Amino acid sequence: MLILSVALCLGMPATAATVKVAAASNFVAPLNALAADFAKRSGHQLQISSGATGKLFAQISHGAPFEVFLAADDEAPGKLAAEGLARKDTLFTYATGRLVLWSSTGNTPNENTLKTSDLNKLALANPKVAPYGRAAVEYLQAQGLYNGLKSKLVYGENIAQALQFVATGNAEYGLIAASLVMLDGQFTLGQGWLVPAQYHQPIRQDAVLLNLGQGNAAATAFLHYLKSAPAQQIIRRYGYQ
């Protein structure tokens, strides 16, 4: 183990450092891929802590030692910047989410599914706290489906729980994040229909450099890398725009 660590260190640039990243749960899969690619290019390692955006926000507000924050919305990073806990000039949208109407069984949903089928439950993330939940409600309202389906809606505390409601068969369909079930344009889990992005406000996920990351060149390098073409290509593979 020691020999392996030494060997790994020797292969890296002398300045290799670790970046402590707080990331929204829905971004963990692409972030792992990004971390591997970033390590290969720069030698810097990511130490990833994932959770719900609101929870991470609360932790950061109370001194959690994170250096970069990748939120699931564009509110929490802005708030941190306004409170002086993050660098405002580093705010940017690293990914834009896509909504998918999803089913875990054999039947493939399409744009008419919610209008015609007599479904039992439709799962979504809590619109009060989750951007994907808000987008789902906006889509239902834009299609005039919201009032008719209101009694059929069940809310997960986040998008992963909405998926779980569908995966366990308790809800027939769910409006969830494409990133959870898609890779390279294919469904890796269940079947779904990508909701056209014009039916809801863009689901912008913002990144920001936290105050604690200011002295860490690797943290700045990672944010810079996130904007690069190779990184954006990896992000798009996971069903983000």
Add this chain to the structure above:
Amino acid sequence: MLNADDLAAIYLTIKLAATTTVILLLLATPLAWWLARNQGWWAKVIGAVVTLPLVLPPTVIGFYLLITLGPNGGLGQFTQALGLGFLPFTFWGLVLASIIYSLPFAVQPLQQAFAVIGARPLEVAATLRASPRDTFFSVVLPLARPGIITAAVMSFAHTVGEFGVVLMIGGNIPHETRVVSVQIYDHVEALQYTQAHALALTMLVFSFIVLLALHVLNKPVRTI
């Protein structure tokens, strides 16, 4: 400070806790009596099963309930056949979950209270020709009063404080399954800290009063 949704969540929580407590006392009393009077292999197995919710993370219980109560689960098919539909995302689903989750908090104080009584008062009652049923209601239950109070209060309080299970199988539906603990979590996640504080403080004061009342009301068991 508390808005209409908060009040609805409080009302729902009290309704859930009260319903659960009544059902639990009816279920746990005979179960605890049986456990207190039996030392056999089966009693040990049942005792362990009853204690399981104490050690399992609520998400484990919630996840298994979601599976078994759903359309693909045995219990789900059973409730569907009875014409009750599927229980996740309903009030009665929460009641069932709460009964499982709070079961040890009802059984253990009762079992202890029954065990403390011992065999002697029962033998005395028997020599006075009291039927077993009469003995149970006229001798055992009055003697076990502190245990019954503790069981009721703990079941109620523990159900009020339930979070992980209701988060898993509740579906967070306003007025139906969104209880206080979930409402507080929502406030925190939505960064509405003032509202979270107001509701959380209400919970804190409530819990303190309940436990204080329990200590004041529950005098030690008198020995005969």
